[in-house]
Amino acid sequence: MRMSKLFFQTLREAPADAEIASHQLMLRAALVHPIAAGIFDYLPLGHRVKHKIEQIMREEMDAIGGQEVTLPIVHPAELWERSGRWSAIGDDMARLKDRNGRDYCLGMTHEEIMAELAQTVVSSYRQLPFVLYQIQTKFRDEPRPRAGTIRTREFTMKDAYSFDRDQAGLDAFYPRIYQAYFDIFRRCGLEVVAVESDTGMMGGSMAHEFMALTPVGEDTLLICDACGYSANRQIATFRKPAPPVAAPAPLAEVYTPNITTIATLADYLGIAQSETAKAVFMIAEISAENGAPREQFVFAVVRGDMEVNETKLANAVKARRLRPATTEEIRAVGAEPGYGSPVGIARAKVLLVVDDLVAATPNLVAGANRVDYHLRNVNSGRDYTPDLVADIVAAADGYACPKCGAALRSVRGVEVGNIFKLGTMYSEAMGATFLDENGQSKPIVMGSYGIGSGRMMACIIEHHHDELGIRWPITVAPYQVIIVDLGTEKTPEVTAVAERIYNDLRALGVEVLLDDRDERAGVKFNDADLLGIPLRLTVGGKGVKSGALELKLRRNGEVREIPLAQAAPAIQEIIEAEFALIRATLKPEPLA
RNA sequence: CGGGGAGUAGCGCAGUCCGGCAGCGCACAGCGUUUGGGACGCUGGGGUCGUAGGUUCGAAUCCUAUCUCCCCGACCA
Structure with a gap:
């Protein structure tokens, strides 16, 4: 190509609203051009890079038996209603109507469409397993696009879906795509780490995220340099310290004027923050077995020096989403903000979730649900009875690795890919079944696997650039x-x-x-x-x-x-x- | 959705407080001189000052409303 003919115009200065290096360079080098928040043109140079990245994905997917297809961007609402996601997903889904008033949406992902396709084509176990993939535009109406092409609303994704007759088949395929993903990223010059990730309410059994480590990343990961354990902060576990052994002491109220935070409380009483318990009030939206989802007040208790991990908490109570409770809602269950405690609340109205460490620790200081007072020697089981004891604490820098006990290191990363053992949730919803050797009808076991190409391009630049x-x-x-x-x-x-x-x-x-x-x-x-x-x-x-x-x-x-x-x-x-x-x-x- | 910031030429900015011809640098076009790390001179093209109302003899500037974009947070199949 002759540069005299190339459609481009480099910029000596980056546009003022680009802050991170990759965004600035993509604009200065005329790779992309923004036309709305999170929506970009790819110019000839950017298009070539994107195309090369996608070609590498294509080769690696083909190498593990993938077959490329192209599914539509506009989906009829009916398919998303069948999976329940038409109503489960909120404003992130862009919806439109056709001339006859029928509902459609722009595809955010293609599980429904793929499962529908499998439902139509597959009838026998003899047709399984297979893997389909596409490289296609997605649209998610993100509340806040940011960082150039790292978080956009419209983006290109390589999404692959595997179809197996049983869990064993999926389990056998999963390591192969795990390897293929590493190969894709490395062929593109992008070093990534794979971390275990949340399977959330998707009903899956295992998932990994492929993270490009960079300070501009929006996810926090915990990594163990000693044994290689790595996980997204959302699900990272850690070895909790052994609780002190002590006989339960009598409950005692203590006057703590204007002491509403753990830090000032520990200071005031001359104790460690680890000797206190902290209450966190959330409202969970929980799907009922039948009918509309209901709101449930969740009263979570963790040790004072630790933080609640909302993902773990949401999973523990099977919530679709969590939001902080308002002051009125907190008082309505008999608790007092700043002096919250599981002792003496309206138990019928709340779901009391206690971190396993708190449940095992004697004589903690907690609130008294009364302004200016706390309680000493609060003991789980004696002074209150949890509805649920679970690990609901967020892992943090320096905590002990759950596998080997060494100190975990917390780093930032950008999720450039993810792989997910979906199971049968979508195939059951879409009726994607097959007959086995015995003539038994069974749901196809699915997995889904995605990589964002524009996001990858930005991450490659984050790793490969200098001041020039x-x-x-x-x-x-x-x-x-x-x-x-x-x-x-x-x-x-x-x-x-x-x-x-x-x-x-x-x-x-x-x-x-x-x-x-x-x-x-x-x-x-x-x-x-x-x-x-x-x-x-x-x-x-x-x-x-x-x-x-x-x-x-x-x-x-x-x-x-x-x-x-x-x-x-x-x-x-x-x-x-x-x-x-x-x-x-x-x-x-x-x-x- | 909460907090903060910004909309003036393709990009970077000044002008706004205190109303009075819409400017500067880069980029772009023409001519000349230059030619191994972002040359110089001259000439020139390009802007409904985000949008809509209002105040005023007169609005980029003051008032009201609204839209958009960026950053932090919430959110993120």
Whole structure:
């Protein structure tokens, strides 16, 4: 491609509303163009990168037996009503009506459509298993798009779905897609960690998220450097300290004027925060077996030095969602904000959930449900009886690893992919069943597996850039080589050499960009750096005279001399070596 | 949805307090000089000042409403 013909315009300054590096660089390098919050055009350079990433996904999915399909973006409401998600999902789903007033939505994901397809096509166990995938636009009306293409409303996703006759089949496939995902990310030059993730109310049995570690990430992960344990903070567990052993002491009220926080309480009484219990009030929306969901007041108790993990709490009480209770709601159950305690509340009105550590710890200080008073020596079982004892505490930096006990490290990451053992929830809802050898009708066991390509592109840039611009891995770069032609009207022989090498490279199938613009050297070098083309060949008077051209690697700044006469094959060889470096990063990733 | 910030040319910004010809830099077009790390000179094109009302002789500027975008949080199949 000649840069004089390329549709692009680099920016010297990034638009003011772009804050993170990848967003700024994607705009400055003319990869994307925003047209609304979380909605982007992909320009020729960005499109090429996105397409390469998707091609790698395609190859790896095909390699594990995936078959590519294209499902629609606009879905009839009826399919989503069958799974219950038409009403379960709120404003994140964009809905529309056709001319006849029928309801449709824009696809946020395709479990329903895939299951419907399986329902239609599959009737026998002989047709199973199989894997379908597509690379398709999704739309989720996110409340807050952010960070360029990391969180958008419209995005492209590679979503795959597996269909097995039983759980064993799914269990056998799962490690294969787990490995394929690592291979996809590594081929794109993106190092990720896989963490266990929440299966939530989807009814699945196992799920992993593939996280690109970066400070701009929106998820918090806990990682054990000693044994490799890693999990999303939403579900991360940890080894709780052993509770002290002591005989229950008599309950005693203590005057604590204006003490409403754990920190001031511990200070005031001269005790550790770990010797207190903290009450957290939530309202859970719980699906009833039949009929409308109901609201349930949830009274959660954790040790004072720990935080409630809302995901764990929601899972423990089987809530669809949780929200903080209002002051009025808290008083209505006999509790007092700031002085909350499980002792003496209107037990009939609340679901009392107590963290297992609190339940096992004697003589904690808790509120008295009365302004300015707390209680000493509160003991679970004696002073109150929990409805539920469960682990509802959020793991945090430095807590003990649940597997080996070493200190966990908390890091930020962006979820670039996820894999999920769905089970039979969707196949049952959509009637996707098959007959087994015995003529028994059974639901197909499904899994779903997604990767966002635009998000991945941004993460690759987050990992591969410097102050000058992007440093694309060779596998996903929009072009592999850029030739900087420094010839002028007075040195047509220089331009002639650049043109010759350009044609030689194209003939070899190399993806090459020729900077034939009437620009000064500095502009061309700076644009080459900004665009991040892995190899830069400079063709100028010096090189043409000496017969040795300068080839510079963008990823590390290394400069090599290559013979003018054999430039194209020499460059092709270097490109091959760059690919080999990426291939060398691939390795087995057994599922722990 | 709560909190904060911002809308003036493709991008970065000034002008707004205190109403009086819509500006600067980059980018873009033409000419000339230049030519191995973002050249210089001259000339030029491009803006309903987010939108709609209002006040005023006169509104980018004051008032009211509204829309959009960004950041933090909540939320996130």
